[in-house]
Amino acid sequence: MDYDVIILGAGAAGLMAAIEAGRRGRRVLLLERAERPGKKILISGGGRCNFTNLHARPENFLSANPHFAKSALARYTPADIIALVEKHRIAWHEKTLGQLFCDGSADQIVAMLLAECAEANVRLILGADVRSVSRESGDTTAGNFLATTQSAVHRAPALIIATGGLSIPKMGATGLGYALARQFGIPIRPTRPALVPLVLGGAERTRFAALTGVSAPVRVTAGKRSFTEKLLFTHRGLSGPAILQISSYWTPPEPLLVDWAPGRSLLAPLLAPNARRDLAAAHAALRAALPARLADCLLDAASPLRFTNQALDDLERRLHAWPFTPIGDEGYDKAEVTAGGIDTDALSAQTMECRSVPGLYFIGEAVDVTGHLGGFNFQWAWASAAAAGRAV
Numbered sequence: 001m002d003y004d005v006i007i008l009g010a011g012a013a014g015l016m017a018a019i020e021a022g023r024r025g026r027r028v029l030l031l032e033r034a035e036r037p038g039k040k041i042l043i044s045g046g047g048r049c050n051f052t053n054l055h056a057r058p059e060n061f062l063s064a065n066p067h068f069a070k071s072a073l074a075r076y077t078p079a080d081i082i083a084l085v086e087k088h089r090i091a092w093h094e095k096t097l098g099q100l101f102c103d104g105s106a107d108q109i110v111a112m113l114l115a116e117c118a119e120a121n122v123r124l125i126l127g128a129d130v131r132s133v134s135r136e137s138g139d140t141t142a143g144n145f146l147a148t149t150q151s152a153v154h155r156a157p158a159l160i161i162a163t164g165g166l167s168i169p170k171m172g173a174t175g176l177g178y179a180l181a182r183q184f185g186i187p188i189r190p191t192r193p194a195l196v197p198l199v200l201g202g203a204e205r206t207r208f209a210a211l212t213g214v215s216a217p218v219r220v221t222a223g224k225r226s227f228t229e230k231l232l233f234t235h236r237g238l239s240g241p242a243i244l245q246i247s248s249y250w251t252p253p254e255p256l257l258v259d260w261a262p263g264r265s266l267l268a269p270l271l272a273p274n275a276r277r278d279l280a281a282a283h284a285a286l287r288a289a290l291p292a293r294l295a296d297c298l299l300d301a302a303s304p305l306r307f308t309n310q311a312l313d314d315l316e317r318r319l320h321a322w323p324f325t326p327i328g329d330e331g332y333d334k335a336e337v338t339a340g341g342i343d344t345d346a347l348s349a350q351t352m353e354c355r356s357v358p359g360l361y362f363i364g365e366a367v368d369v370t371g372h373l374g375g376f377n378f379q380w381a382w383a384s385a386a387a388a389g390r391a392v
Contacts, residue, residue, distance in 0.1 A: 003029040003123075005158040005392040006147050008130055008176070010037035012381035013364030014162030015113040020389025021160075022120025029154055030117065031128040031147065034172045038110035040164070043171070044378070049106035051085065052078045052382070053375035054098035061380065062248050062370045064189055068344040069369050069380065072352070076386035078379060088112040097229075099374040125149075133159065133180055140184050140357055158359045158392040160352075162385065165338025165365040166191060173332070177366035178341070184357045187343040189368040193335030194248040195377075197239035198256075201327035207301055208233055214291050218242055219259040221321075225249040228262055233294075237326060244373050247329060248339055258322045260298065261289050267316045270307070277307035286319075298322070337377050339370040351391035352384055361388040 005021050007014050010032035018030045036042075041049055053060070056078050058070045082100070085092060090112060091103035102108050117124060128149045136155065137143030145159040163177040181188055200208065211233035219228040220242045232240030238256075246256060260266065269285045270277050282305060286295030299305065302315055332338070342362045346354055352367070354360040363384040371377040 001029070001152065001154055003027045003154065003156040005029070005160060006031065006145060006154055006156040007160040007162055008133075008147070009162035009164060009364075010034075010124060010126070011162060011164055011364065012038065012041055012113075012378055013164075013385040014160070015117060016382050016385035017160050017162060017361075017363060017389040018122040018124075019113065019116040019120050020386050021392050022117065022122045024390070026392060027156075028120070028122045029156065030122055030124045031130060031149065031154070032124065032126050033129055033174075035127050037124065037126065038113065039171045040168065041110050041113075042106045043168075044106060045101050047106050048101045048104070049109045050095075050099050050101050050375040050378065051092075051109055052081050052100050052379045054078055054094065054100065056371075056376055056379040060372045060376045062194075062339060062372075063344060063368050065344045065368075068347075068349050069383075071349040072383040072387040073379070076383040080386075081379070081382050084112065084116070085109070088115065097374055130176065133183070142358070145359065158361070160361040160363060160388050160392065161366060162363050163366060165341060166332045167193065167335040167338045167365075169332060177362065181342055181362065181366075184354070184360060186346050186354055186357065186360075186362070189340040189343050191338050191340035193329050193332050194339035194370050195244045195336035195373050196247045196329045196331070196334055197234060198237050198243055198247055198250070198324075198326035199328045199330060200237035200324065204324060205237065208237075208297065209235060211293055211297055214294050215240055216260065216290055216294055217262075219262040220246045221257045221259075222246045222250040222254055231258065236330065238324065241373055244336065248370055248372070250326070252328065253325060255323045255325045258324060259320045260294075260322060261319065264289065265316065266290075266319050267312050270312055271309070277312075279305060282307075336373070337365055337370055339368075341366050341368045344368050350387065352388040353391060361392070363388050 004026040007030045018028045022028045061069045090108045132148045134146050135143045144155045147154045161177045212235045215230050215232040218231045227245040229241035231242045352361045364381045
């Protein structure tokens with residue numbers, strides 16, 4: 001069957017691209033391998049979908065080309081997705097740091113996108129296993145695209161790849177987008193798990209294993225990047241927003257430095273005139289600022305303790321730059337997104353079209369643009385999809 005555009009993948013990016021193209025009168029076919037659209041939307045934000053962030057800026061995104069995302073983000077902003085959400089009377093609220101969530105369920109966001117697709121006359125086929133993609137002419141740079149599924153061959157002059165990355169394979173993630181990029185000669189930046197918990201090993205893991213479930217607000221640094229949010233100890237290592245954020249920038253065997261009390265002194269009570277200086281006083285000082293088990297564990301790890309001015313100054317500095325050396329991360333199974341992907345040098349920043357393959361577009365997570373935690377990756381999905389959907 002013939003269409004104006006075929007879109008592979010009915011996640012956030014694919015659905016939005018279909019809406020934007022359909023609104024312009026394009027005949028749109030949206031093919032989804034799963035039996036249900038928007039599966040990652042449904043599990044996001046604890047089931048309430050962190051659908052954008054009020055503070056989305058290009059600096060909130062990691063890419064080999066930090067300027068690439070500027071155009072798309074400027075032309076589809078958080079205000080645009082908020083307007084769409086409010087059009088469908090979906091109640092929402094702001095959490096910390098500009099993160100917007102549905103008051104109700106993430107199902108509302110999927111229902112909204114499907115309703116918009118229906119209004120734009122998008123044809124959605126679920127359970128469509130794309131077996132091959134080719135060009136009718138046999139020339140990769142000209143002619144209609146042919147998308148062959150288990151039951152039909154579909155044809156269109158434009159093809160948008162919105163198949164996502166490699167994260168959360170149990171939700172259906174595959175490497176199809178990257179395979180198609182290679183087929184058409186589009187370069188790919190090395191991929192890796194991002195927004196992912198980190199794993200400790202050896203003595204570090206043993207020492208901190210008893211803290212599983214303990215969390216604390218910290219500032220964590222890797223190289224020149226730092227994030228101030230909560231850290232959570234797990235049975236395998238470190239997680240929580242601060243760790244997920246820094247994981248996108250961490251490179252093994254680089255250490256992480258954790259500041260357990262950003263902007264505060266932990267040992268000041270021991271330095272006061274006539275203050276007690278002993279182990280009990282040290283425990284009391286740290287417990288006043290940190291969870292008790294964490295305070296005790298840090299002091300145990302720092303032993304033997306001395307209580308001279310110099311020794312206390314040294315310990316204070318260590319508590320503001322506590323080193324961890326993760327042995328790895330928890331992989332794509334636990335990663336929220338995939339870093340790396342389709343090289344942005346191969347794409348138009350205005351339209352997301354491949355420079356060397358007219359009519360072929362890549363959007364969303366498949367592209368080498370990775371957002372911070374907190375709704376930024378959804379905003380990239382909406383923005384890159386709108387750019388492509390308005391161009392086909």
